[in-house]
Amino acid sequence: MKRRALLGVTAAVPAAWTLRPDKKRWIHTWTAMPQLTEPANLPPAPFTGTSSVLVDTTLRQTVHVTAGGSKVRFRFSNAFGGAALPITAAAVARPVDGRAGVPAIVPGSSRPLTFGGRASATVPVGAQVVSDPVALPVGRGANLTITVYLASGQATLSLTSHPGSRTTSYLIAGDQHTAVDLPGAVGVAHWYLISGVEVEADVPAMAIVGDSLTDGRGSTTDGNDRWPDQVRGARVALLNQAAGGNRVLNDGLGPNVLARLDRDVLATSGVDRMLIFEGVNDIGTAPATVDAQKALLEELISAYEQIVTRAHAVDIRVYGATITPFGGNTGYDDPDGYREATRTAVNSAIRHNRIFDGVADFDAAVRDPALPRQLRAGYDTGDHLHLNPAGYRAIAEAVPSPWLR
Incomplete structure (x- = not known):
């Protein structure tokens, strides 16, 4: 199956990915x-x-x-x-x-x-x-x-x-x-x-795999205003499978994505599509050197490809989201710009290298047009990494509507 990474455009969908509208089953x-x-x-x-x-x-x-x-x-x-x-x-x-x-x-x-x-x-x-x-x-x-x-x-x-x-x-x-x-x-x-929590329904589910930016750090306690909570018009279940500090390649807070993919996506009832919005913690915790960031870039792209391969094997579409800015963050920013170079290269690969079945450009949705390595001031919690509810709303609005049908 040929994959296309044009913004909001998905590849042809095999018949196995289409849920009969008159058939109810247990979904998360x-x-x-x-x-x-x-x-x-x-x-x-x-x-x-x-x-x-x-x-x-x-x-x-x-x-x-x-x-x-x-x-x-x-x-x-x-x-x-x-x-x-x-x-x-x-x-x-x-x-x-x-x-x-x-x-x-x-x-x-x-x-x-x-x-x-x-x-x-x-x-x-x-x-x-x-x-x-x-x-x-x-x-x-x-x-x-x-x-x-x-x-x-x-x-x-x-x-x-x-x-x-x-x-x-x-x-x-x-x-x-x-x-x-x-x-x-x-x-x-x-x-x-x-x-x-599962319901008996006739709609599919999309698993959202992420880190603290999806888990909702910076959102309102008891406000349900993380970005998945703010997606409008969805006719599918949206499953938040994120955790603060999580990474794609190595364990952090919780198992790495490659280790938890089976449990959190492939074995989760109702899932016929997934969105991965993760990688900033991999970039930010790798040493800010040319060699370390080059190796991290190659491993991260390879990991995305592995995720797609494993998901496609069980007829799950895989969407990818670009990594949002962290310029100015005390822990992850670097004066020589090696980590920013990796983020830029990862995002370019996501946008243009046909890794995923579709792309959401979250980076473009929340970056400062004048300083693209930084978040818009109105979306920044103050740590220059995490978003406030307004920023999460911008992320939610950047999810292509065809994915939600």
């Missing part, structure tokens, strides 16, 4: 890339002990779905757990006023989650568990509340989470998983244990 409508929780991101005392976490704890979290359906089910991950994860009870409900990051739920909306008909489940080390379907109609862009209770907790300090939730979760002692409100609960801006 929300995801959070599982990570090993760093010590600073573990639940606060008393919910973390000397050798265990979440003992006799109720954990309430909200998520923002992207595609609707009449039934939902939930995935709980123990990908990085150091011991089995025993879930005593779990429930789903609608958050009060439909808001994200609130501890209260709409009275009467709570539905118990079961696992093979049982009220509890134990997730083995490295595994995940999928709940039974729940008849709870949910609309596109709605928020859902997921509450779990762990009686014995997890006998380890190796906990699976997604630290960059940009959404407040709540912890409280005792079994209160059906409580309408949780007065006195402790709020933390992390997600724990949950990794996916």
Whole structure:
């Protein structure tokens, strides 16, 4: 199959990539890339002990779905757990006023989650568990509340989470998983244990693989204004499979893209297309020398090609996005411009070398026209790398609309 990298233009689509409009199946409508929780991101005392976490704890979290359906089910991950994860009870409900990051739920909306008909489940080390379907109609862009209770907790300090939730979760002692409100609960801006929400729908999903710029650093806590949240007119589910500090080639915060591609894209239900917007951390952490940056450029381009090859093998289209500026960032900028030269060369390859099935020029959307190695001042959080909600809106508007059909 011939690939074309013209802006917003995709290659011919094999029949296997076309989902019948009258056929419903289980697709992911929300995801959070599982990570090993760093010590600073573990639940606060008393919910973390000397050798265990979440003992006799109720954990309430909200998520923002992207595609609707009449039934939902939930995935709980123990990908990085150091011991089995025993879930005593779990429930789903609608958050009060439909808001994200609130501890209260709409009275009467709570539905118990079961696992093979049982009220509890134990997730083995490295595994995940999928709940039974729940008849709870949910609309596109709605928020859902997921509450779990762990009686014995997890006998380890190796906990699976997604630290960059940009959404407040709540912890409280005792079994209160059906409580309408949780007065006195402790709020933390992390997600724990949950990794996916699925709906029964007749639309496909696009996995977005990225780093902190997609995870939403600089966005508003409980505001759901990361750039994937601000994409308008999508008729597909948009799955945020990003993590701050993530890299394409080497492990950083979470496994590298080449290592996590199978889990986060190829094995994620409903995905028939993906967008990769990642590489800035590879460039920024490689030494600012001619030889190091030349080697990094070759390896990064090769990695993109490997991602495309592996995705095409299972009939998934692959789109690429250009890397946005970081000029002036204290950690990644370099006075001799070697890293900027690599960014420019990577973007040129993305735009012109026919690596991907289509290209989104995020660089052009947010760079300063007068100083193209820097972000527009109105989009910059101040660290000259991450974007504010206005900048993320510009990114969202640069996603070609044909990809969203």
